[in-house]
Amino acid sequence: MTGNIYISGQIGTFDGATGVTLADVIAQVKKQPKATAFNVHINSEGGLVDVGFDIYNYLKSVGKPLTTIGSGIVASIATVIFMAGSKRQLRENTSFMVHLPWGSSMGTADELEQYADQLRAVEKKLIAFYKKSLNLNEQALIPLLRNETWLTPNQLTALGFTTSRLIPAAPKAYLKPKFNMKGNFSERDRHWMESLFTKVLGKFGHGSIMNKVVQDATGIEIDFTDLPDDAVPEIGAEATIDGEPAQGEYVMPEGQTYVFEAGVLTEIIEEDAAExxxxxxxxxxxxxxxxxxxxxxxxxxxxxxxxxxxxxxxxxxxxxxxxxxxxxxxxxxxxxxxxx
Structure with missing residues (x-):
């Protein structure tokens, strides 16, 4: 049996927003003890470098065949997690971006110099990782990372990020209108990143926010047809599964249980409450x-x-x-x- 692991949204919890943590990934694996292999579904704009490497190292330690599947967006530290798969695939119209780590800090000159040293140490760690994973030298890697490069499918295959052709895209979108990166950002940083992402949406033909699609712990897609992609499902929301009104109970990767009756979300049971x-x-x-x-x-x-x-x-x-x-x-x- 092939299990499914879902990594969706920012990596790590920071800046007041809850993201995917190592504990979330471990919990998903533990809930599928009979799995002999795993598909790791990644739709993430990136986040905390340390958390990303922790997730990558854990996935590599599972000791079972891994296939990583990117959909929507795979960017920043999410590209490191993507490399955990021995087989690596992208769905059509998936954005893939690599860059040098960045953030912002406040303090004295000494404190800023210390922060810069820490940032350079992270740079070296990322460069060393990509060199080993892709079998490329620094002269090839550093310009790509410095320029925040959005790679095409052909480039991804040529560089070694992907191992097989694109997967035809389902008629759904998983892109989010905002994303956070590592560091304590100022409002100027946020506005810059949001405007960048807006340009990306326009580049790839996503001029409007699509409906909300989530997947339960077994991979079943629940389509909230009336919710925008960045919305949080609440009681009363309508949903379909394979075009039919959602019915019954579905355990989510985070441990919540969604209860549907005739296509309407009637109850959200938290993990402790579910027990x-x-x-x-x-x-x-x-x-x-x-x-x-x-x-x-x-x-x-x-x-x-x-x-x-x-x-x-x-x-x-x-x-x-x-x-x-x-x-x-x-x-x-x-x-x-x-x-x-």
Whole structure:
């Protein structure tokens, strides 16, 4: 069986936004103990370098065949995670970008120099990683990274990022309108990155934000047709699965359970609550079995009591003729006395 791992959105939690962590990836793997191989689905603009390398190292340590599949966008540190697969594929219209790490800092000149040294250390780590993974020298790599290069499918194959042809794109979009990178950004940084991403959307023909599509822990796609891609599903949202109204319960990679009735999201059960609900349902089933058992015992008692009353009634009816005979004999005796 081939399991599925989903890495969607920013890598790491920072700047007030929750992202994909190493713990999230480990949890997905642990929930699929029977998997003999994994497909790692990546749709990420990047994020924290350390977290990205942690996820990459963990995936490599799983010891099972990995196929990484990029869709929507694979950028920044997400490209490092992408390299964890022995087979590496992209869906059509997927944006792929590499660059040098960057961020911003405030402080004294000494503090800024210290931050610059740390940033250069991260640069060296990334360059060394790409050199080893792609078998390229620094003269080939550094210009690509320095210029924030968006690579074409042919370039990706030639450089060694991908190992097979593009996967035909499904008629859905997974792109997000914003993304965060490593560091504490100023408003100017955010506006610059948002404008850059807007240009990318225009370049690849995504002029508007598409509907929200999420995948559960088994890979089933849930399409929230009325929600924009950056929205968070809430109770009351309508969704379809394979074109049909969503129905039933679906466990998400983060541990939440979405409950649908006739295409409407009626309940979102958090992971801890889901365990409690499961326990309560189990207890409810046990109580129902006990109640049915008690009902059976009551019916049996009723049958026994009914049978006893019927038996006593028969005995009483059997006694009546004897009682009538005695009464008749008494009357005959009295008549004979009168005659005397």
């Amino acid at each position: 409690e609900v499961a326990m309560l349902r189990s207890e409810n089933k046990t109580l129902k079995r006990q109640l049915n058992s008690i009902k059976g015992e009551v019916l049996a008692l009723k049958r026994q009591v009914g049978s006893k009353y019927s038996f006593d009634a028969k005995k009483a009816s059997n006694r009546r003729p004897a009682e009538n005979d005695r009464t008749a004999g008494l009357r005959e005796y009295l008549r004979s006395k009168k005659g005397k």
